[in-house]
Amino acid sequence: MDLKRVGIQPQGQITEKTTQKPGFGQGPSFLDTLNGLTGEIGSAAKPSVSNPMLDGVKFSNHAVDRMMSRGISFGKADIEKLNEAVSRAAQKGSKDTLVLMNDAALIVSVKNKTVVTVMDKAALKENVFTNIDSTIVM
Secondary structure, three states: OOHHHEEEOOOOOEEEOOOOOOOOOOOOOHHHHHHHHHOOOOOOOOOOOOOHHHHOOEEOHHHHHHHHHHOOOOOHHHHHHHHHHHHHHHHOOOOEEEEEEOOEEEEEEOOOOEEEEEEEHHHHOOOOOOOOOEEEEO
8 A cells, every 4th residue: 555645534434545647537438439430339238239339340549549539430331331341351261451431541350340540531632552452441
């Protein structure tokens, strides 16, 4: 136990002091951010085979950061199309694919069903994509 972080209350109760980083606790919650990216998922959602938001493609932290910084968002229909595209790529034996949709490019790890990064139309110009074995144009 770190003695610098322990405070003694008047009646002998020991509590742990918490220190917060500047700006911590400000801004939207993680759920609000996630809902903004993928549509409402709700806190009471139960996993089911028919729910592509829970079964399908996941977004890496890096991809979420890129989407937020570049103002890119996908609706529920877009996520469903992306899930179908990744499933088709998996059936063809693809490992890493470039998905072009809605003026955006997504690099997807088919094996992990994870979007690795997202780029907007401006970032696509004069860019070289390496280590991909397939491309899906939607």
